[in-house]
Amino acid sequence: MASEPILAVSNVSLRKGQALLLDDVSFVLQPGRFYGLLGPNGAGKSSLLKILYRADKASSGSIKLSGQELATIPRRAYASRVGALVQESVSLSGLSLLEVVRLGLLPRRLDPAEIDTRSRAALDDVGLSHRADDDATHLSGGEQQRLFFAQILALAPDLYLLDEPHNHLDLHFQYRLLDLVRQRGATILASFHDMGLAARYCDEVLLVDHGRIVGQGPIANVLSRERLAETYRVDGAFVDGRLEVRGAV
Numbered sequence: 304m305a306s307e308p309i310l311a312v313s314n315v316s317l318r319k320g321q322a323l324l325l326d327d328v329s330f331v332l333q334p335g336r337f338y339g340l341l342g343p344n345g346a347g348k349s350s351l352l353k354i355l356y357r358a359d360k361a362s363s364g365s366i367k368l369s370g371q372e373l374a375t376i377p378r379r380a381y382a383s384r385v386g387a388l389v390q391e392s393v394s395l396s397g398l399s400l401l402e403v404v405r406l407g408l409l410p411r412r413l414d415p416a417e418i419d420t421r422s423r424a425a426l427d428d429v430g431l432s433h434r435a436d437d438d439a440t441h442l443s444g445g446e447q448q449r450l451f452f453a454q455i456l457a458l459a460p461d462l463y464l465l466d467e468p469h470n471h472l473d474l475h476f477q478y479r480l481l482d483l484v485r486q487r488g489a490t491i492l493a494s495f496h497d498m499g500l501a502a503r504y505c506d507e508v509l510l511v512d513h514g515r516i517v518g519q520g521p522i523a524n525v526l527s528r529e530r531l532a533e534t535y536r537v538d539g540a541f542v543d544g545r546l547e548v549r550g551a552v
């Protein structure tokens with residue numbers, strides 16, 4: 304029998320003016336699994352993730368975290384269980400790397416020694432411990448992404464929401480950081496445009512198109528030749544677990 308879902312999304316819609324960004328979205332996430340959120344540009348992936356990390360509110364529908372309606376969970380309690388790596392740029396002005404990671408631990412209310420230990424360990428995980436006291440504004444794009452990964456790794460949430468986690472990362476860190484997150488054994492929902500990474504890491508994918516979930520399951524089943532043509536407008540197919548694309552259609 305399946306355990307209680309960590310997240311249950313039922314009939315969620317999101318309107319902005321005349322535009323329907325999410326249209327009756329429903330799915331559940333089971334604990335400990337790695338889920339990919341796939342879909343073409345403008346499909347609604349970031350809009351959905353924003354609602355899940357409470358940067359936006361659904362126009363209708365229900366979202367439950369371990370059976371509790373999201374709107375009834377105190378913000379701090381929610382933030383200590385659900386960690387997000389997001390696309391929006393954040394000002395790091397005047398902060399050291401260590402301070403940025405510490406900030407991410409605020410919802411946890413830990414004692415200062417524990418905050419320090421966790422923050423330094425997380426910086427080490429992402430290969431930035433030697434720069435702990437540097438000014439965070441001086442980081443490259445990929446280094447900043449690693450810093451935000453450190454923040455979320457230090458938090459150690461039950462549910463990781465990752466919007467294009469591979470953004471700006473070189474090959475080493477794409478694999479290293481996704482391996483690290485997966486090893487935590489938490490639940491992960493991550494959006495991907497890189498199908499190689501999605502195929503390697505995701506137990507299951509959710510395919511979004513025009514604000515609707517049009518498929519859920521193992522990636523090679525969801526991204527059939529027909530769906531790849533309809534949704535991504537490419538002539539392609541999964542062969543031996545790898546996506547082969549002949550070109551755009």
Ligand SMILES: Nc1ncnc2c1ncn2[C@@H]1O[C@H](COP(=O)(O)OP(=O)(O)OP(=O)(O)O)[C@@H](O)[C@H]1O
Nearest residue numbers: 319320322324342343344345346347348349350351
């Ligand atoms: N505040 C808003 N008002 C109106 N439309 C919006 C708003 N925010 C986003 N959109 C539109 O909603 C659609 C979905 O955007 P979203 O960022 O969720 O897509 P996405 O699947 O994450 O795309 P990408 O792969 O390009 O990052 C887009 O067409 C976008 O222009």
